[in-house]
Amino acid sequence: MxxxxxxxxxxxxxxxxxxxxxxxxxxxxxxxxxxxxxxxxxxxxxxxxxxxxxxxxxxxxxxxxxxxxxxxxxxxxxxxxxxxxxxxxxxxxxxxxxxxxxxxxxxxxxxxxxxxxxxxxxxxxxxxxxxxxxxxxxxxxxxxxxxxxxxxxxxxxxxxxxxxxxxxxxxxxxxxxxxxxxxxxxxxxxxxxxxxxxxxxxxxxxxxxxxxxxxxxxxxxxxxxQRVLVMYAGKVVEQGELNDIFYHSRHPYTWGLLSSTPRLDSDRSGELYSIPGTPPDLYAPPKGCAFAARCPHAMKICRERDPEHFSISDTHSSACWLNHPDAPKVTPPMAAGGVSHV
The missing domain is CATH 3.40.50.300 (P-loop containing nucleotide triphosphate hydrolases)
Incomplete structure (x- = not known):
């Protein structure tokens, strides 16, 4: 190669x-x-x-x-x-x-x-x-x-x-x-x-x-x-092939981005979803995961230690503690077609 x-x-x-x-x-x-x-x-x-x-x-x-x-x-x-x-x-x-x-x-x-x-x-x-x-x-x-x-x-x-x-x-x-x-x-x-x-x-x-x-x-x-990098607060939080990100994403920030995208085939009415909060101050980045303050699934470790990149497949990785074998199971939103509000 x-x-x-x-x-x-x-x-x-x-x-x-x-x-x-x-x-x-x-x-x-x-x-x-x-x-x-x-x-x-x-x-x-x-x-x-x-x-x-x-x-x-x-x-x-x-x-x-x-x-x-x-x-x-x-x-x-x-x-x-x-x-x-x-x-x-x-x-x-x-x-x-x-x-x-x-x-x-x-x-x-x-x-x-x-x-x-x-x-x-x-x-x-x-x-x-x-x-x-x-x-x-x-x-x-x-x-x-x-x-x-x-x-x-x-x-x-x-x-x-x-x-x-x-x-x-x-x-x-x-x-x-x-x-x-x-x-x-x-x-x-x-x-x-x-x-x-x-x-x-x-x-x-x-x-x-x-x-x-x-x-x-x-x-x-x-x-x-063909491939997608998702960046947050100066870091890559998830990367993979197009289908990995759109249909099998494994990071709450990616779920939020997909949820905030308007869809013609959605029957949802009202305001579009937006990720709550604001990005961190990069003068003094947080100690743990930069997305923890805005994440509905944040755990104690998220605020204490920056997550490593967990390999989901040969083409897909995600920097989120939810992908650790000992993490509580969180049902990811559906694929891009029906992303729920996370």
Whole structure:
């Protein structure tokens, strides 16, 4: 079996602030295989975007710093050890990123043609006219209308959906083997969201690019991902294949996320379920399980000791004391179709 394209091991990322240290990512580990789509889900503040930006080495330092851990790309490149100059060669050429807000991610002073061509000229050595020709081809690939005209326009002349297509074109310009999509549909309306996700799915199937998809939308996860990581308070609390998470989840936090997802086939009326409480303060993370204060099944040990990752199957693990052989039996909610309020 070939080595994974990306291997993250015990990654810890903190921010040194005036009030103390914010432990944004607290020891996460995962792998991404070539051509795979991996979804990372969780509430705001769970560490999803910091993880993605750290893989790309885009978190500002200071105040951020990699406290510990390893990010191994293609079995040979240790990303945490690269200088900024070395990392500039990796970004764009080997890894691409789609940021969550297309309204502010593009340079307002440059035409979109120049912004797409910039990476092509830097990484592939294309001349100005060749790069602009390739920019037109990329805009056609992402479904942009009138691409020959668009390359001469500025970001403010385009709609939100068009800007996001430009972002995708920039990220794909040099045929990267890894594409990180950080909530790529956040600022878009529902119809455009669907178009963008269809576009990403189509591109992934055509190019075989591996994708890390960061999202709040479990519907998008169900359509695109092969594997899912559930993050909470800077840690991975559950991970597994798509069916493991949606139909056989073994962590109360995952149950809460699934319960709070609206379903067309549900006969439930009234307000949507929401997980009670708020995430912990990462200036001073709790001693035991970070979810214990919000968990209806919390036991004494949950508040005293952080749970290990219990192996549910070869593809599925969950960091919850309920999976310990001596734990009281709790009947998990039904599969995603009928998740009860936990």
């Amino acid at each position: 070939s080595a994974p394209l990306l291997k993250v091991n015990d990654l810890q990322v903190s921010f040194k602030m005036f009030a103390g240290e914010v432990q944004a990512v607290r020891g996460i580990s995962f792998t991404l295989n070539k051509g795979e789509v991996l979804a990372i889900v969780g509430e705001s503040g769970s560490g999803k975007s910091v993880t993605a930006q750290t893989i790309m080495r885009l978190t500002p330092s200071p105040p951020s710093y990699i406290k510990a851990g390893s990010i191994l790309f293609d079995g040979k490149t240790e990303v945490t050890k690269l200088t900024e100059k070395q990392m500039q060669k990796v970004r764009g050429e080997e890894m691409g990123m789609i940021f969550q807000d297309p309204m502010t991610s593009l340079n307002p002073t440059m035409t979109i043609g120049k912004q797409i061509a910039e990476g092509l000229r830097k990484h592939q050595g294309l001349g100005k006219s060749e790069a602009l020709e390739r920019a037109v081809e990329l805009l056609k690939l992402v479904g942009m209308s009138n691409p020959e005209e668009r390359i001469g326009q500025y970001p403010h002349e385009l709609s939100g959906g068009m800007r996001q297509r430009v972002m995708i074109a920039i990220s794909l310009a040099c045929n990267p083997r890894l594409l990180i999509a950080d909530e790529p549909t956040t600022a878009l309306d529902v119809t455009i969201q669907a178009q963008i996700m269809d576009l990403l799915r189509d591109i992934q199937q055509k190019t075989g690019t591996a994708i890390i998809l960061i999202t709040h939308d479990l519907g998008v996860v169900a359509e695109m991902a």
